[in-house]
Amino acid sequence: MSKYVNETIKKIAPSGIRKFFDLANQMEDVVSLGVGEPDFETPWHIRQEAIYAIEHGYTFYTSNRGLDALRQEICKYYQRRFSLSYNWKEEVIVTVGASEGIDLTFRTILNPQDEVILLQPSYVAYEPLVTLAGGVSKIIELKEEHQFKLLPEQLEAAITDKTKILFLNFPSNPTGGIMTYEDYKALIPIIKKHDLLVLSDEIYAELSYDQTFVSIASFEEIKNQVIILNGFSKAYAMTGWRLGYLLAPRDIVTHMIKIHQYGIMCPSTISQYAAVEALKYGDNDCKMHKDSFEARRNFLVNNLNRIGLTCHMPQGAFYVFPSIKNTGLSSEEFAERLLQEQRVAVVPGSAFGTCGQGYIRISYAYSLNQLKEAIKRMERFMQQFNL
Ligand SMILES: Cc1ncc(COP(=O)(O)O)c(C=O)c1O
Numbered sequence: 249m250s251k252y253v254n255e256t257i258k259k260i261a262p263s264g265i266r267k268f269f270d271l272a273n274q275m276e277d278v279v280s281l282g283v284g285e286p287d288f289e290t291p292w293h294i295r296q297e298a299i300y301a302i303e304h305g306y307t308f309y310t311s312n313r314g315l316d317a318l319r320q321e322i323c324k325y326y327q328r329r330f331s332l333s334y335n336w337k338e339e340v341i342v343t344v345g346a347s348e349g350i351d352l353t354f355r356t357i358l359n360p361q362d363e364v365i366l367l368q369p370s371y372v373a374y375e376p377l378v379t380l381a382g383g384v385s386k387i388i389e390l391k392e393e394h395q396f397k398l399l400p401e402q403l404e405a406a407i408t409d410k411t412k413i414l415f416l417n418f419p420s421n422p423t424g425g426i427m428t429y430e431d432y433k434a435l436i437p438i439i440k441k442h443d444l445l446v447l448s449d450e451i452y453a454e455l456s457y458d459q460t461f462v463s464i465a466s467f468e469e470i471k472n473q474v475i476i477l478n479g480f481s482k483a484y485a486m487t488g489w490r491l492g493y494l495l496a497p498r499d500i501v502t503h504m505i506k507i508h509q510y511g512i513m514c515p516s517t518i519s520q521y522a523a524v525e526a527l528k529y530g531d532n533d534c535k536m537h538k539d540s541f542e543a544r545r546n547f548l549v550n551n552l553n554r555i556g557l558t559c560h561m562p563q564g565a566f567y568v569f570p571s572i573k574n575t576g577l578s579s580e581e582f583a584e585r586l587l588q589e590q591r592v593a594v595v596p597g598s599a600f601g602t603c604g605q606g607y608i609r610i611s612y613a614y615s616l617n618q619l620k621e622a623i624k625r626m627e628r629f630m631q632q633f634n635l
Contacts, residue, residue: 260376264599268583272593279622280593281610284421284567288485288540290522291533297525298489301518308517312509313501314342314493315520321527322493326476330453330463338498341508342523344515346451346479346492347373348508353447353475353494354381354413356504362412367398368601369569369609371421371449375601386411389603392560392571396425400434407442414444416464419452422600422609423569424545424562429462436467446474451492452565454483454534457542459563465495472497482566483534484526489519541566544612548619552610555627556635566613569597573606575633583608590625 250258265282272278289295301307313319319336326332334340343349350373358364360382366374367388378385388406390396403414418427439446446464453461465474479492496504514520526533545562552559552570559570572582579596586592597607612619 256379260379263372265372265595268595268599269593272587275587275591278587278591278593279618279625281612281614281618281622282593282595284482284611284613285487286482286485286537286566286613287615288537290484290486290489291526291530293529294484294486294522294526294533298518298522301521306517306521310342310514310517310520312505312514313340314514315517315524318342318520318524318527319493321524322495325527326495330461330466332463332465332471332495334495335498339495339501341494341496341501341504342515342520343479343492343494343508344512345481345490346449346477348512348515349477349479349492349494350374350447350449351377351381352504352507353477353496354378354383355507356500357413357445358383361410363408363410364413364415365403365406365411365444366415367417367420369396369420369422369597369604369607370600371417372599374415374417383413384410387601387603389601390423390425392569395560395563396420396423396569397427397431398435400438403435403438407438407444411442412445413447414439415447415449417449417451419456419461419562419564421452421565422567422595422597422604423560424565424567426456426459426563427462427464428459429466432462432464432467435464436470439470439473444473446470447477448474449477451477451479451482453478455538455541455566456564457538457545458561461564475500480523480526483537484530485533485537486519486522486526489516489522491515491519491523541612544614544616544619547616548610548612548623551623552626555623555630556633557626557630566611568610568612569607570610571606572608574635575630579605579608586626586629590629592622592625592629
């Protein structure tokens with residue numbers, strides 16, 4: 249029956265993460281450190297607001313752009329946390345997770361063959377979504393020795409006369425890399441010179457550990473060339489609520505809303521009421537989640553280095569990206585053997601782009617007890633390499 253299926257879709261490979269974890273799910277006694285999903289339940293006061301919404305019959309469509317109250321809170325939040333000002337009536341769309349925001353943006357902006365600069369290793373959805381929107385991905389490989397930051401010379405070298413979008417994700421999934429104010433400052437003249445549209449996936453903004461998070465939209469001279477993508481999944485432990493948002497210049501939002509309106513209408517009304525509560529009263533929850541992730545990060549990085557897996561200190565998100573090059577195995581071999589021999593599931597770095605070869609991604613969105621058990625097993629696994 250595949251003769252009916254669109255040719256572009258046929259060529260897209262399924263996510264390397266899912267494939268691997270389907271295998272892990274069929275095995276017993278596996279410590280799985282694969283999925284990028286907080287282990288916390290959504291804070292109770294947020295869940296209560298959703299229950300309240302159901303009890304009071306707030307079960308109708310909202311406006312296509314999202315609840316007024318939610319869009320107002322989103323703008324207050326960006327002002328309060330990052331000193332960025334957006335107009336809630338014209339510059340916000342509430343989306344089905346950051347995921348819809350990413351897809352919506354590519355589909356609104358890209359003409360066939362337009363180029364999008366992607367930084368790899370990167371979140372697995374970006375490249376397929378560029379392809380599905382008819383664009384062409386131009387990959388910049390970020391290096392461990394640069395703490396997985398984007399350097400101005402790398403950006404300049406990747407730009408052609410077809411380049412339209414620069415896609416950023418800091419703190420990064422999978423590397424945990426971040427960009428400081430100074431790091432961004434060096435990119436601004438290039439972005440201006442080539443008139444690039446910048447998409448900034450800021451879903452891990454609240455999970456920045458040693459440095460304060462900086463949005464690239466803070467640079468006034470390019471703010472009207474930036475689209476911010478964010479959501480509630482990570483910082484508020486709300487993955488299953490499927491809620492995110494984007495902040496963009498009014499003239500772009502006017503066109504985005506057409507795709508959203510016809511394809512989605514609006515995200516779940518109940519989730520939107522819960523998200524208002526999260527933004528109004530959830531700062532402490534974010535802080536608690538962040539503190540807990542930071543303790544787990546420190547534990548994991550110290551212990552990975554101790555057992556022979558060199559690991560740069562991730563500055564944000566909830567992933568570590570250690571090198572496994574000294575074992576002589578490929579990322580896939582390492583992940584498969586670790587699973588078969590010690591029942592620990594991690595993701596091969598190559599799932600995040602070819603330059604992820606020689607690395608694995610470990611998520612620390614798991615309890616300290618699980619991380620301790622994983623380290624015990626990984627230490628046994630590493631003994632065979634005599635490092
Ligand atoms: C970098 C990044 N962006 C976006 C998403 C999607 O998030 P959401 O649940 O808001 O759709 C993820 C999820 O893992 C992610 O890691």
